[in-house]
Amino acid sequence: MGRNYYNTLKLPFDATAEEIRAAYFEAARKYHPDANPDAEAQSVFIEIQEAYEVLSNLSRRQAYDSSLPDQFKRKKPINLEVISSESSVRALDEDQLIYLLVDLICGKTVDDLILSPVHVCLIIDRSTSMRGRRLDMVVSNVRHLLQKLNSKDIVSIVAFSDRAEIVVQPTEANSIHSIESALTLLEASGGTEILQGLKAGLDLIRSNGSSETLKQLILITDGHTYGDEAACLALAEEARLEGVPINALGIGEEWNDSFLDRLAASSGGNAVYVRGPEDLYNFIEDKFQSINVIYARQVDLHYQLGEGVELTYAFRIQPDTTPLEIRSPLPLGNLDYGKKTSLILEFKVSPMAGRGPALNFITGKILMDIPSSPVSAARIDLDAQCPWNTLQAVSRPPQAILKAMSKLSLYSLQEKAKNDMASGDVRKATLHLEYLATHLLAQGNRELAKSVLLEADHIQRTNVYSKEGEKKIKYETRSLFLLTGPEQAQP
Amino acid sequence: MILCPNCKHQELTGALFCSECGAQLHEYDDWTTQSFSKDTPDAVSNPVISSQPTKPKISMSTDTIPPDEVVGLLVIDANRMIHLRGRSEYTLGRVSDDQPIVPDVDLTEFEAYLQGVSRLHAALKIGEQRISIRDLGSSNGTRVNGQKIVPNVDYPLKHGDAIALGKMKIQIVISLP
Numbered sequence: 001m002g003r004n005y006y007n008t009l010k011l012p013f014d015a016t017a018e019e020i021r022a023a024y025f026e027a028a029r030k031y032h033p034d035a036n037p038d039a040e041a042q043s044v045f046i047e048i049q050e051a052y053e054v055l056s057n058l059s060r061r062q063a064y065d066s067s068l069p070d071q072f073k074r075k076k077p078i079n080l081e082v083i084s085s086e087s088s089v090r091a092l093d094e095d096q097l098i099y100l101l102v103d104l105i106c107g108k109t110v111d112d113l114i115l116s117p118v119h120v121c122l123i124i125d126r127s128t129s130m131r132g133r134r135l136d137m138v139v140s141n142v143r144h145l146l147q148k149l150n151s152k153d154i155v156s157i158v159a160f161s162d163r164a165e166i167v168v169q170p171t172e173a174n175s176i177h178s179i180e181s182a183l184t185l186l187e188a189s190g191g192t193e194i195l196q197g198l199k200a201g202l203d204l205i206r207s208n209g210s211s212e213t214l215k216q217l218i219l220i221t222d223g224h225t226y227g228d229e230a231a232c233l234a235l236a237e238e239a240r241l242e243g244v245p246i247n248a249l250g251i252g253e254e255w256n257d258s259f260l261d262r263l264a265a266s267s268g269g270n271a272v273y274v275r276g277p278e279d280l281y282n283f284i285e286d287k288f289q290s291i292n293v294i295y296a297r298q299v300d301l302h303y304q305l306g307e308g309v310e311l312t313y314a315f316r317i318q319p320d321t322t323p324l325e326i327r328s329p330l331p332l333g334n335l336d337y338g339k340k341t342s343l344i345l346e347f348k349v350s351p352m353a354g355r356g357p358a359l360n361f362i363t364g365k366i367l368m369d370i371p372s373s374p375v376s377a378a379r380i381d382l383d384a385q386c387p388w389n390t391l392q393a394v395s396r397p398p399q400a401i402l403k404a405m406s407k408l409s410l411y412s413l414q415e416k417a418k419n420d421m422a423s424g425d426v427r428k429a430t431l432h433l434e435y436l437a438t439h440l441l442a443q444g445n446r447e448l449a450k451s452v453l454l455e456a457d458h459i460q461r462t463n464v465y466s467k468e469g470e471k472k473i474k475y476e477t478r479s480l481f482l483l484t485g486p487e488q489a490q491p
Numbered sequence: 492m493i494l495c496p497n498c499k500h501q502e503l504t505g506a507l508f509c510s511e512c513g514a515q516l517h518e519y520d521d522w523t524t525q526s527f528s529k530d531t532p533d534a535v536s537n538p539v540i541s542s543q544p545t546k547p548k549i550s551m552s553t554d555t556i557p558p559d560e561v562v563g564l565l566v567i568d569a570n571r572m573i574h575l576r577g578r579s580e581y582t583l584g585r586v587s588d589d590q591p592i593v594p595d596v597d598l599t600e601f602e603a604y605l606q607g608v609s610r611l612h613a614a615l616k617i618g619e620q621r622i623s624i625r626d627l628g629s630s631n632g633t634r635v636n637g638q639k640i641v642p643n644v645d646y647p648l649k650h651g652d653a654i655a656l657g658k659m660k661i662q663i664v665i666s667l668p
Contacts, residue, residue, distance in 0.1 A: 008597045035581070085505065085507065086505065092503075092504060093505075094492060094503075094504060094506040095503050096504040097502075097503045097505035097506050098505050099505075099507065258562060321668065348503070349505075350625055397507060401507070402515075405507045405508055406508065406515065408508075409507075409508035409509075409510070410513060412510060412513075413512075413513045416510070416511075432511075432512075435498075435511075435513050437510040438513075438638075438639045439513050442637045442638070
């Protein structure tokens with residue numbers, strides 16, 4: 001909020017000299033008159049220059065800091081908790097796995113909520129296959145969405161086929177009638193080029209609203225996009241850097257789930273499978289309950305691994321469940337008021353791992369943007385270490401990790417079966433699905449277990465997945481994480 | 492490396508669940524919570540093979556246990572105890588007409604057919620230090636503590652374990668001879 005030198009360079013209040021220099025070079029590269037002939041860029045560049053001159057000089061920075069009001073200096077109410085599957089690491093002469101559960105907890109509750117303006121841009125696929133029931137379903141749920149938003153929140157709508165057009169210019173959510181009448185003119189025809197839609201949506205959301213606006217893209221599609229996947233992913237990365245998560249809704253069975261997962265995850269969002277109107281309804285119900293209560297956005301984990309340590313798997317389990325691509329930074333999405341963002345990390349520790357009193361898994365920092373705070377950038381340091389265990393005793397992993405991993409192991413079984421099918425091994429895929437069904441039954445999840453068994457039967461007969469079964473199993477095993485309440489007690 | 496007790500898949504040390512079959516890997520002896528209610532004084536003491544530090548509580552039929560008893564099978568639905576003594580291996584199943592090989596333990600009287608027990612369902616091996624169960628390729632499978640076991644592979648049992656032959660639930664009771 002407001003202009004100050006820290007915000008100009010997107011730095012936290014406790015930035016180190018190293019961070020200040022890095023931020024300056026990055027910003028300067030983008031706005032230097034040689035690189036960016038835009039007139040606006042020139043004035044931005046001057047501001048950057050001015051901010052750097054003050055912050056990079058210790059005494060000038062101190063003088064500047066003391067001129068700022070106290071609320072700038074307050075520590076951010078965010079806690080980081082890291083739990084390891086082993087309380088101490090055994091020194092083994094073979095590789096071993098260790099799991100970390102990382103919880104980022106927001107100490108501010110909804111009562112402290114400072115409302116930030118919201119801009120939601122819907123990107124609706126209007127290709128031929130959406131004609132009829134699907135498009136109707138989307139249009140009829142837009143009203144539900146508008147009712148969920150505050151009346152002053154901004155909505156815009158882009159429709160795309162092989163090209164994109166703006167159906168609703170950024171409009172306040174309370175003008176339901178004009179938005180709905182614009183939607184009735186929507187007609188389905190043409191192919192699916194997701195890039196066109198994303199581009200138009202991102203441009204629209206970029207040019208509207210201030211830096212405090214919580215922006216969000218919602219992509220609704222039912223098909224494959226052809227040839228522009230790489231460009232879409234690059235765009236999603238750009239969106240992440242600007243703090244705009246993309247949530248993707250896949251309708252029906254034809255859409256490319258691994259692509260939409262990657263697209264959504266790399267922007268900090270999430271992909272959801274929509275089988276019918278109730279899934280769409282529930283998505284809006286969940287997502288827009290929380291859009292006003294986003295405390296921090298663009299939460300990114302930048303990390304380095306310790307010597308002899310390899311990060312083999314990363315999975316975000318809250319606020320929504322998405323496998324993450326292994327690279328620094330890991331996009332963690334949003335942090336809501338009073339909630340937490342959690343992820344599970346799997347490390348492979350080799351016998352060559354560095355000695356010393358403790359094993360260092362991962363060090364790094366979680367950076368985020370808090371729109372309601374006077375210095376909007378914030379940094380939380382992460383330093384996960386575990387002492388070496390000389391007694392070779394086996395410790396019992398904490399319940400929280402076991403619980404999360406038991407769910408994750410089901411999701412992994414499902415992934416395994418998919419990979420088996422991709423490599424043509426029907427027998428193994430069947431076996432993995434049967435194991436999955438066994439565990440689901442043991443947990444009392446009869447309905448999903450039954451679909452899994454049906455699918456196992458289907459692949460044995462036809463040697464291919466049924467498209468519906470494949471998606472159902474994937475997204476429902478994933479949503480098992482969301483059911484971790486007391487009602488899920490062991491039978 | 493650790494070996495999955497269920498499917499024999501090799502996993503890296505530290506893995507919590509088998510990546511092949513999803514079974515929880517029991518490298519940690521004491522964590523299974525046992526929730527059997529105890530309604531009579533515990534006649535079984537000092538389990539033979541279990542290394543559990545605490546004595547598990549189990550529900551018992553009111554029968555007193557003969558002194559040379561080593562293994563008892565408690566058929567849970569009927570609340571009846573079947574005493575096994577004198578042999579090192581028992582086959583479990585049900586007897587039906589024109590069947591050449593009959594099982595050592597006939598479960599017909601417990602509605603074995605309706606419960607999905609095969610004629611030759613499983614074999615129980617009783618050794619000095621170890622008791623194990625092996626599914627003999629039954630139609631409806633065998634479970635140990637809810638976990639389906641792979642046919643024709645021995646699976647170790649300990650005092651208090653619940654096995655299921657098809658739908659028939661049986662608890663293993665082990666005492667010192």
